[in-house]
Amino acid sequence: MASRPLPRLDTDNRAFWTGGAEGELRLHKCADCGEFTHPPRPVCRHCLSENVTPTAVAGTAVIDTYTICHQKWHPAMEVPCILARVAVDGAPGVYLTTNIIGCGVDEVEFGDKVRVTFEQQDDVYIPLFEKV
Amino acid sequence: MQNTEAYITGIGQSEIGMKLTRHPLLLTLDAVREALDEAGLTIDQIDGVSTYPGRAAGYLGFSPVGADELVDALGIKATWYAGGGEISSQLGAVGAAVNAVKNGQARHVICFRTVYEAAAMARPDEYPMQRSERVDGFTQWVAPYYAISAATWVAQYAMRHVKKYGLTREQLAQIALTDRANALLNPRALVREPLTMDEYMSARMISEPLCLFDCDRYSDASTVLIVSAGDAIDEVKCTPIRVAAVAGSVDRHSWDQAEWMASYATGRDLWKYTDYTPADVDTVQFYDGFSFLAVTWLEALGFCAVGEGGKFIEGGKRIARDGELPLNTFGGQIGAGRLHGFGFAHESVVQLRGNGGERQIPGDPKVAVATSGGGPLATALLLVRD
Numbered sequence: 001m002a003s004r005p006l007p008r009l010d011t012d013n014r015a016f017w018t019g020g021a022e023g024e025l026r027l028h029k030c031a032d033c034g035e036f037t038h039p040p041r042p043v044c045r046h047c048l049s050e051n052v053t054p055t056a057v058a059g060t061a062v063i064d065t066y067t068i069c070h071q072k073w074h075p076a077m078e079v080p081c082i083l084a085r086v087a088v089d090g091a092p093g094v095y096l097t098t099n100i101i102g103c104g105v106d107e108v109e110f111g112d113k114v115r116v117t118f119e120q121q122d123d124v125y126i127p128l129f130e131k132v
Numbered sequence: 133m134q135n136t137e138a139y140i141t142g143i144g145q146s147e148i149g150m151k152l153t154r155h156p157l158l159l160t161l162d163a164v165r166e167a168l169d170e171a172g173l174t175i176d177q178i179d180g181v182s183t184y185p186g187r188a189a190g191y192l193g194f195s196p197v198g199a200d201e202l203v204d205a206l207g208i209k210a211t212w213y214a215g216g217g218e219i220s221s222q223l224g225a226v227g228a229a230v231n232a233v234k235n236g237q238a239r240h241v242i243c244f245r246t247v248y249e250a251a252a253m254a255r256p257d258e259y260p261m262q263r264s265e266r267v268d269g270f271t272q273w274v275a276p277y278y279a280i281s282a283a284t285w286v287a288q289y290a291m292r293h294v295k296k297y298g299l300t301r302e303q304l305a306q307i308a309l310t311d312r313a314n315a316l317l318n319p320r321a322l323v324r325e326p327l328t329m330d331e332y333m334s335a336r337m338i339s340e341p342l343c344l345f346d347c348d349r350y351s352d353a354s355t356v357l358i359v360s361a362g363d364a365i366d367e368v369k370c371t372p373i374r375v376a377a378v379a380g381s382v383d384r385h386s387w388d389q390a391e392w393m394a395s396y397a398t399g400r401d402l403w404k405y406t407d408y409t410p411a412d413v414d415t416v417q418f419y420d421g422f423s424f425l426a427v428t429w430l431e432a433l434g435f436c437a438v439g440e441g442g443k444f445i446e447g448g449k450r451i452a453r454d455g456e457l458p459l460n461t462f463g464g465q466i467g468a469g470r471l472h473g474f475g476f477a478h479e480s481v482v483q484l485r486g487n488g489g490e491r492q493i494p495g496d497p498k499v500a501v502a503t504s505g506g507g508p509l510a511t512a513l514l515l516v517r518d
Contacts (some may be wrong), residue, residue, distance in 0.1 A: 004278070005266075006276060065295075068339070069284060070336065073279075081278065093389075094389070097279055099278070110296075126277075
């Protein structure tokens with residue numbers, strides 16, 4: 001079976017893409033200023049501190065925008081499907097591109113509350129979201 | 133008196149087609165020759181080359197010819213050259229050349245963009261697309277969700293306009309309808325069939341709210357703009373078009389972490405570098421790889437308020453060739469083909485020189501804005517015939 005395109009894991013992104021093994025959505029947080037940096041990098045983009053560590057967040061989010069995809073861009077893609085950008089609760093300024101699963105394509109709206117769920121493929125746990 | 137300005141002088145364009153067999157370097161040469169002829173320059177007078185995004189080794193159709201190769205292939209003695217993708221978008225290559233001639237590093241710079249995407253898809257053995265087993269960089273944040281085409285990224289910004297500002301499909305359609313109507317009068321345009329509102333409204337959706345006709349089409353072509361130094365302008369025989377301002381700003385270099393596309397920061401900043409205002413502009417040539425991007429440029433540059441772009445283009449009269457702000461008079465990328473940014477500057481120069489033929493706008497236009505990009509990449513050029 002064809003699979004989703006998967007990320008190449010490295011020092012910066014491993015915590016994000018494997019946190020799902022423990023059921024955790026992990027984002028880089030600065031221990032000095034408390035702000036989040038995403039995509040994850042070894043420096044805080046708000047205060048330039050190197051004291052950034054992957055930190056579990058609640059795993060809930062709000063749909064900021066979305067599109068219904070009709071064009072099949074990949075062999076594993078089932079269309080139509082919901083592609084969304086969600087604002088992560090507890091991590092101001094961090095958005096994730098994701099798929100909303102478990103509902104019909106006509107059942108999403110801006111502001112809908114969603115919760116993370118993980119889809120494992122090989123060594124990667126892809127954060128997807130479903131409506132709360 | 134010393135002239136320290138920078139000008140677009142000769143412009144050129146190859147044929148625009150799909151699945152062309154002419155070598156991409158020769159398409160580039162076609163455009164170079166036309167530009168040299170118009171300017172009355174010879175290749176020996178060219179001392180600079182600038183391109184975007186440089187030769188794309190992993191995806192040759194996207195950019196088969198780099199600055200390196202053009203310098204060597206045409207025997208150019210370059211005192212300055214540049215080619216790369218990490219710049220404020222396609223027309224950023226023109227902005228770089230403007231700075232080079234103003235700094236005295238070159239006198240006449242060939243700026244070019246050659247695309248060969250349709251040909252490459254038809255001949256994958258010759259022009260392969262490199263695929264790696266895993267994705268990284270920015271791609272890792274979108275590809276696992278099948279957000280592989282830029283259509284899906286732009287669509288999410290467009291949907292926000294639908295939900296927050298009431299953008300309708302009938303309004304958005306005016307970009308494609310205007311493009312396609314203008315392309316009918318451009319002998320080089322790739323798509324030369326009319327498009328009706330009915331056809332638009334019944335088109336299949338690609339990524340809501342974008343339908344098939346909101347997307348440009350792969351094409352094979354080359355576009356050249358020669359940027360000349362003010363103190364070399366006497367060597368040029370065509371009417372010089374002054375580059376009065378260049379902007380290429382970005383608040384957050386990301387397709388999904390930024391609330392606003394870079395066009396908004398860029399449009400705001402363009403007016404900081406000039407005394408001209410939007411009211412002075414006679415025509416706009418706005419990047420429309422996806423139709424919605426042109427709407428964002430209208431708002432970003434202050435031709436209407438943020439969120440009002442849909443209302444501004446409603447009915448299409450305002451942006452028609454005989455309207456108050458003619459848009460994409462050559463057909464844009466949706467009508468003329470995916471020239472990837474350079475077509476907008478090319479057409480600005482055509483119109484400002486009154487060389488538009490059947491598609492020439494009335495009223496002796498003197499000021500144009502050309503833009504390229506969307507998402508985190510954006511460049512705006514203010515072009516003036518003095």
